[in-house]
Every structure is written in structure tokens, then in C-alpha cells.
Amino acid sequence: MSKDGILVIDKPENITSFKAVSMVRKYLNVKKAGHMGTLDPMATGVLPIMLGKATKVLDLIKNNNKKYITKLKFGISTDTQDITGKIIKNENKNICISDIEKIIKNFIGDIFQTPPMYSAIKKNGVRLYELARKGQIIDVEKRKICINEIKILNFDNKNQEATLMVSCSKGTYIRTLCSDIGEKLECGATMSFLRRIESNGFGLDKSLSLEDVSEAVKSGEINKKIVSIPDLFKELGEINISLKQSVRFRNGGGLMIDRLKSTKTLKNGEKFKIYKENEFIGLGIVNLDKNELSVYRLFSNT
Numbered sequence: 388m389s390k391d392g393i394l395v396i397d398k399p400e401n402i403t404s405f406k407a408v409s410m411v412r413k414y415l416n417v418k419k420a421g422h423m424g425t426l427d428p429m430a431t432g433v434l435p436i437m438l439g440k441a442t443k444v445l446d447l448i449k450n451n452n453k454k455y456i457t458k459l460k461f462g463i464s465t466d467t468q469d470i471t472g473k474i475i476k477n478e479n480k481n482i483c484i485s486d487i488e489k490i491i492k493n494f495i496g497d498i499f500q501t502p503p504m505y506s507a508i509k510k511n512g513v514r515l516y517e518l519a520r521k522g523q524i525i526d527v528e529k530r531k532i533c534i535n536e537i538k539i540l541n542f543d544n545k546n547q548e549a550t551l552m553v554s555c556s557k558g559t560y561i562r563t564l565c566s567d568i569g570e571k572l573e574c575g576a577t578m579s580f581l582r583r584i585e586s587n588g589f590g591l592d593k594s595l596s597l598e599d600v601s602e603a604v605k606s607g608e609i610n611k612k613i614v615s616i617p618d619l620f621k622e623l624g625e626i627n628i629s630l631k632q633s634v635r636f637r638n639g640g641g642l643m644i645d646r647l648k649s650t651k652t653l654k655n656g657e658k659f660k661i662y663k664e665n666e667f668i669g670l671g672i673v674n675l676d677k678n679e680l681s682v683y684r685l686f687s688n689t
Contacts, residue, residue, distance in 0.1 A: 391686070398432060418439075420438050429469060433594050454583070457582075461575070487542065494537060532555060626647060655675040658672050
């Protein structure tokens with residue numbers, strides 16, 4: 388079985404997402420790998436890693452939402468917006484859970500968020516955290532995000548710390564959300580804990596520790612842990628094509644609809660998984676204007 392697919396890991400604390408990908412690449416001996424959304428070093432949790440040809444699927448995944456458990460400590464503001472940063476402001480204001488309940492309603496739905504300076508976003512080819520480390524602060528363009536839900540799981544009144552569950556769109560910075568909530572409450576807040584429990588449709592129940600990955604490789608069980616590329620598109624129908632058709636399709640050529648072995652009535656714009664016998668080749672899309680099944684995305688070139 389090919390090592391092309393998604394391996395979901397539970398990223399540990401104190402390593403970068405890049406480091407986690409690098410370790411998986413080494414364990415599995417694959418050349419191409421990438422993750423589906425950065426987790427900061429202090430954060431833990433679900434990190435889906437694309438292997439081999441699966442590095443082509445990120446823009447095709449319909450569910451890009453994330454879900455987190457986070458803690459924010461009120462009364463403190465830091466330069467990184469999390470507890471690892473330098474404290475820049477200390478407020479001595481006591482808040483209660485009703486204050487939080489009232490404020491978080493303002494963050495539900497489509498909102499605009501200013502990404503933090505300590506982030507991997509590039510400005511004129513330079514990552515913002517590189518500028519921040521040099522003491523340079525620049526204007527960062529706001530980005531539209533969506534917060535689907537914020538739920539208060541716990542509030543420690545004595546330590547002025549709240550635990551929240553946040554469901555949101557990709558591109559959301561949870562530490563910025565924590566900081567913005569603190570700003571709205573006029574007491575400041577910084578993120579003290581972050582764990583991602585869902586990402587791109589994958590949850591912690593399917594996640595492996597890096598130790599699990601290493602052991603699965605040693606035992607020869609790793610392929611059973613990898614979600615295959617076709618399984619990422621379970622909602623799509625299948626069309627089997629001939630050897631001759633597969634050669635044309637792999638070279639980017641469309642296939643005449645009336646020559647397909649499909650009994651379905653095809654709809655314009657409908658997508659299908661394309662197979663030659665049991666081999667998954669890629670995705671096709673129906674183009675009735677040309678009366679053909681066009682190439683949508685190839686995952687096999689041989």
C-alpha cells in the first residue's frame with residue numbers, strides 16, 4: 388500500500404508543527420509531507436499531516452473548521468498574546484462569569500481579526516515574527532474569520548481564568564481571540580493553554596502520538612493508520628475507465644461522456660473519483676458543454 392494519504396497526529400507541547408512533520412517524514416521515509424494548519428509550539432492536539440500525493444488535497448477538503456479547548460487568564464497582556472510572552476500590561480480588575488458570557492456573544496459569526504505580530508504570516512516576503520523579534524511593529528491587515536461557537540466550560544474566579552471551547556474557521560488565531568476578549572472586558576487577557584480537538588473533520592479519537600507513529604512503523608502497521616486519498620472523498624461517486632482512457636486522462640485529456648461505462652445520469656459540474664480497475668487515478672468533473680468528463684485533479688501520473 389502506498390504511503391499517500393493523511394496521518395493524523397496528536398502534536399505534543401514544545402515542538403513546532405514543522406518539526407512534527409519532519410519527524411513523521413523521517414519515520415515513514417517519505418519525501419513530501421505537509422500539515423493542514425499550524426499549531427504553535429505551546430499548543431497540543433490534532434495535526435493532520437498530508438503524505439505524498441495527498442499534499443494536493445488541502446484546497447479540496449470541504450471541512451476546514453477547527454475546534455479548540457483554550458484557557459485565558461484575565462488581567463495580563465503579553466507581546467505574544469500567550470503565556471510564553473513578555474508581560475506588557477497588568478490589570479487588577481476582577482471579572483465574573485456573567486461578564487464573559489455577555490462579551491463573547493460579540494465574537495460569534497463572521498468577524499474581522501488582526502493577526503498577531505508573532506505569527507508566520509509574511510509581509511513583503513518576511514515573516515511577521517521575524518520583524519517582531521527585531522522590535523519592528525507594522526500594520527497588519529485584518530482578516531475575515533468565522534467563530535461558529537464559544538462555550539464556557541469552566542471559570543476559576545480565584546485565579547481569574549476561563550476555559551473555553553471554540554469552534555471556528557481556518558485562519559483563526561485563538562490567542563488573538565483571547566486577547567480581544569480581554570480587551571473588550573477592559574482587563575486584558577492572555578492565552579495560557581491551547582489544545583486542538585478537531586481539524587478538517589479529524590478528531591482526537593483518530594490521532595496518534597509521535598511515539599505511536601514510530602511503533603506502528605516498526606510493527607508494519609502504519610499503512611492501516613493512514614487515511615487514503617479516496618476515503619477523503621467518500622461523498623463522491625465512482626467511475627471506472629479503461630486502460631486507454633486512463634492514459635488520456637492522466638495526460639490531462641477529457642473523456643467523452645457517451646464512452647464512459649456509467650449508467651448514471653451525469654450532471655454538469657458533478658465530481659467523481661476515477662479508477663482504472665482498482666487503481667485510484669484522480670478526480671473528474673462533468674462538463675456538459677464539451678460533453679466530456681474533464682480532469683479535476685490528478686493523483687497518479689504513471
